[in-house]
Amino acid sequence: MTIRTTAAHLFGASTIAFAAFAAQPAMAQTADQAGTEAAADGQLNTIIVTANRREENLQDVPVSAATLDASTVRTIFDAGAEITALSARVPGLFIESSNGRAAPRFYIxxxxxxxxxxxASQPVSVVMDDVVMENVTLKSFPIFDVERIEVLRGPQGTLFGRNTPAGIVKIDTVKPGDEFAVNGSLSYGTFNTxxxxxxxxxxxxxxxxxxRVSGLWQQRDNWVDNGFTGEKDxxxxxxEIAGRAQLLVTxxxxxSILGSYAVRDLDGQSTLFRANILGPGNNDLNDNYDRDTVFYDAGGRNEAAYKAQIATAKVDYDADFATLTSITSWADTEGRSRGDIDGGNLVTGPDFIPFPSDTQDSIDLNQFTQEVRLASNSNGPFEWQxxxxxxxxxxDVTxxxxxxxxxxxxxxxxESWAVFGQVSSQxxxxxxxTGGLRYTEDDKDFVVVAGAAPQFTTVSDERLSWDLAAFYDLSGDASIYARVASGxxxxxxxxxxxxxxxxxSVATSEKIMSYEAGxxxxxxxxxxxLNGAVYYYTIKDPQFTAVGGADNLVQLVNADKGRGYGFELDSAFQATxxxxxxxxxxWNHTEIEDNTLAVGICAQCTIVDPTVVLSGSTRALVDGNPxxxxxxxxxxxxxxxxxxxGNAGEIFFFTDWAYQGKTNFFLYESEEFNSNNQxxxxxxxxxxKADGTFELAAFVRNITDADNVKGGIDFNNNTAFVNDPRVFGVSARINY
Structure with a gap:
């Protein structure tokens, strides 16, 4: 396989146009970006996905999926945002974090x-350049020089493994090609962003x-005052600085052999918690809230610092009948973050703070993965891998x-290993x-290293995951599909x-069975x-985390059952x-099904659920809760x-809007800890320019300067955290 062939293959994949949802068109369409035929007649461009570990047209894949292209991602990140900014950018995807830029939490x-x-483990897997980012700190690795981001909704347990019962966020970066190329963006905005x-x-x-050498630099000046100490900004x-070097040898x-080495260096701050800004008795921001001010007496300035490095080697060998692929990767990350968790101080509050909370967490991690797969090369009626x-x-976590x-x-x-296979027949x-199977064994050990009494805990499980899908062409323009998947x-x-x-605390495996038609x-x-899907899933022994409560606990629990159902609709309209x-x-409805599960509650909020007293503590019964x-x-x-x-260029206007409906923050329901209509x-x-080589623009993010509550800290008081403020700026992009 020559570089020319490889480059054509990769550039063919990068001619994704604009996701059926949330996809901003490129500034001006070129042949490499969008296809000359689409640009000439005003049609929508083809979206390429790799949901089946092969490059396929989104319209031919029996999976509910959406994509974001490079232009869209750069627009979302114009104001220096990180991965949580992708939340609500495709239907069904939600991302939040109470750890600043270091440890995002994904929901599909x-x-x-x-x-x-x-x-913490998560049921949504993040896969970057074919490597699973398992730990939450790896999931926050900066996104830059992106070719596309795919969101695969529903269980992906056959080809991508355990810990994917909700779905996958798959990130593919630009790869080396056969011709000299330069592309990038630069933006400057409010707060010296x-x-x-x-x-x-x-x-x-x-x-x-x-x-190919690529990089990212993002920075923002301090802009929030400390009202307790009187310090400004x-x-x-x-x-944050990140870089990646990739060498392709054919x-x-x-x-073909592709080697990659990526690094990250973050010097920032953890999430700014704000004491007693909700309610009481409702989820409105009260007079204690001031976006520009916090009132901290501790937290060490909420400093957060993380470093990471990821080395990967991908080898592809094309035989006459199949392609053998080996992907070997090693990742290392270490860092710490500290915060004033109660969000205030004992002197002025604001409002009641029963005791101070100032903690720091740190991690030192090594991850190794090895994947080998053999995939058929035939374009005939039968494909396998x-x-x-x-x-x-x-x-270690300290x-x-x-x-x-x-x-x-x-x-x-x-330690985990798996074998898998998939076959498709026309x-x-x-x-x-299409049908697939995967057998997985998974073992975990836990031990206290220092600072507490010796403890050792081990868990293990082995499972068979499978899926079966049927895809039927109604005509040349429309298809329907049905999919049943376990994970x-x-x-x-x-x-x-x-x-x-x-x-x-220990939680046993959660097992999902999902049914989907689209x-x-x-x-x-x-x-x-117009792409749409309806789904219904049931979970046996769903894993939940009882976070906070008046006792400030973080405990794993298994509910008896859970279920969810809803629909997703992705659309695009090329009006002219x-x-x-x-x-x-x-639209998504979820429900916990366990009439005995009781969890700790907040110290001050207004509980909606029925409560019971267990061992002297009041707990909420969460049966029926989302x-x-x-x-x-x-x-x-x-x-x-x-x-x-003329023929030289265009003046353009682009706007994007995201809406998040009613969201409950914790296992229990209260009047304060939820959000709606954000x-x-x-x-x-x-x-x-018409050829797509240059763009100069002014931008504004969070154009209405909306104050949206993104989550809460519930053990001590009605503490919460909010979204980023409005940012005005200018940006330039090049693509040669």
Whole structure:
């Protein structure tokens, strides 16, 4: 396989246009970006996905999926945002974090994990360049030089493994090619916010070796005052640098070797918690809230610092009948974050604070993965792939309380292996069937290293995951599909409470069975795309984390059952060659089914659930409650209109809006700890050259300066945290 062949293959994948949902069109369409045919006649562009570990047209895949292209991602990150800014940018996807830029939490179709600990597991997997980012700190690795982001909704347990019962966020970066290329963006905005993202491809030896080097720099000045100490502009800033070098070598037409090394260095701050800003008796922000001010007496300026490095080697060998792929990866991350968790001080509050809370968590992690798969090369009616996967991680987590608790270090290890296979058969010209199996073994060990009484806990499980899908072409423009899939999240150990004198908690595997049916269509001569899906899933032994409560616990629990159902709709409308509108919406209902599960409650909030007293503590019965952080509605709208200026370029206007409906933050329901009807939008306006090589624009993010509550800290008082403020700025983009 020559570099020329590889580059064509990769550039073909990058000719994704704009997701059926939330996809901003490129500033000006070029042949490489969007396809000359689509640009000429005003049709929507083809979206390429790799949901089946092969490059396929989104319209031909029996999976509910959506994509974000490079231009969209850069727009979302214009104001220096990080990965949580992707929340609600496709139907069904929600992301939040109480750990600043370091440890995001993902939810798809309402299924996720609210655990803030650095050892927390999640049912949504993040896969970057074919490597699973298992730990929460790896999931926060900066996104830059992106080719596309795919969101695969529903269980993906056959090809991608355990801990994917909710779905996958799959990130693919730009790869080396056969020609010299430079692309990137630079933006500057309010609070001295800077975001630079770019890459350059340099062919070293034509037809044999090519190098791509890319990087990211984001920074913001401090802009939040400390009202307790009287200090000005001491919080809210960050500086983050990341880089990636990729070397592609193609010794022959059959063999390609891609080596990659990526690094990250974050110097920032953890989330700014704000004491007693909710209610009481409702979820409104009260007079204690001031976006520009906090009232801290501790927290060490909420400093957060993380470093990471990821090395990967991918080898592809094309035999006559199949392609053998090996992906070997090693990742290392270490860092710490400290915070004034109660969000205030004992002197002035604001309002009641029963005791101070100042803690720091740190992690030192190593992860190794190895995947080998063999996939058929035939373009005939029968396709197959088989493979094996090995995963090993080892990390220490240290918790320090600067008044209480004393330093405690615990160690987590996880070893897992799996074998998998998938077959697809074109039964008739209209009907295609796909089925897959995966067998997984997963083992975890936990041990107290220092600072507490010796404890050792181990869990293990072995499971068979499977899926079966049917895809039927109704016509050349419309298809329907049905999919049944199983998956599981491996057993989990939570040891954070060891630092507070309690034993670690354990949750057994959660097992999901999902049913999905969908429609995929392109209408009006490919000027309208309408894709939709309805789904229903049940979970046996769902894993939840009882976070906070008056006792400040972090405990894993298994509910008896859970279920969810809803729909997703992705659409795009090319009204004219110069006017594109995209829209998406999802509705999701989730429900805990366990009439005995009782969890700790907040110290001051107004509880809605029935309560019981167990061992002297009041607890809430959560049967019938929605899953935590499961928005009922998510919606998005984008629109782009351009005025051509001769043959040289265009003046364009682009706006994007995201909506998040009712969302309960915790397992229990209260009047305070929930959000509803949150809207956030952005605007870009500027000039773009017709060939797509240059763009200059002004932008604003969070255009209405909306104050949206993104989560809460419930053990002590009605503390919460909010979204980023409005940012005005200018940006420039190049693509040569």
């Amino acid at each position: 179709r309402g299924l996720g994990n609210t655990d803030f600990d650095l050892a 800077v975001s630079i993202d770019g890459g350059v491809t340099v062919p070293l030896v034509p037809g044999l070796a090519s190098l 001491v919080y809210g800033g960050y500086s 010794p022959s037409d059959r063999l 088989v493979g094996g996967f090995y995963f090993d991680s080892d990390f 918790t320090v309380g600067f008044d209480f608790p004393p330093p405690v270090t615990v160690n987590h290890t996880n 039964v008739t010209d209209a009907l295609k069937l 599981f999240r491996a057993p989990t150990i939570q040891g954070r409470d060891v630092a507070f004198g309690s034993a670690p 429609l995929k269509s392109e209408l009006a001569d490919r000027r309208i795309r 060659p110069n006017f594109l509108v995209t829209a998406g919406v999802s 899953f935590p952080n499961a928005p009922e509605w998510i919606a998005d709208l984008t629109a782009r209109y351009a005025f051509p200026i 809207i956030e939008g952005g605007l870009r306006a500027g000039y773009a």
